Amino acid sequence: AQSVAQPEDQVNVAEGNPLTVKCTYSVSGNPYLFWYVQYPNRGLQFLLKYITGDNLVKGSYGFEAEFNKSQTSFHLKKPSALVSDSALYFCAVRGRFDSNYQLIWGAGTKLIIKP
């Protein structure tokens, strides 16, 4: 069965420090991987995706994520956190050959950046 795990309910980081939000997945075959962000009272926004190619993917707002096939992980990173990065972050996965086109989502990680 396909699944996504975001092991941390909440991550606290001081402004200016690097941040990492963890994601591991289980899917049949090669995955499509995504990160989305949800700000309070706003809809989900796309950050970045891994389809194929370079394992390091760069996305919006200075975020990047590294695909690690052996560890089945797709951790989200940013070199220097901003207070405005505080939000709820979701990792999602779909099997490349999933005929159901179903995107499986993690439970989310609340990121809090303290000034």
Place this chain on the structure above:
Amino acid sequence: DAGVTQSPTHLIKTRGQHVTLRCSPISGHKSVSWYQQVLGQGPQFIFQYYEKEERGRGNFPDRFSARQFPNYSSELNVNALLLGDSALYLCASSLLAPEELFFGSGTQLSVL
């Protein structure tokens, strides 16, 4: 350009009633997906439509149905509402999977 629009934004129903939620995708997007998001959880996939045909269905009962119209807008229908159907219902549009999804702000459904 307008983003994905959903209506209504909030809805209160009682158990056993029926509800219809509406979604207009971004102009040019032919794919619409529906998700249910319960507080504290990630979105759960309900349906995906592309070119008016159902392309994917999540693990939801037959009380949930949807359709896509020639202008690519979509409706999600839920019959015989249960208390557990209370959630934020999100619509997303895309050009074609696995392209990035563009989400609407959702419809908050409360079933009393």
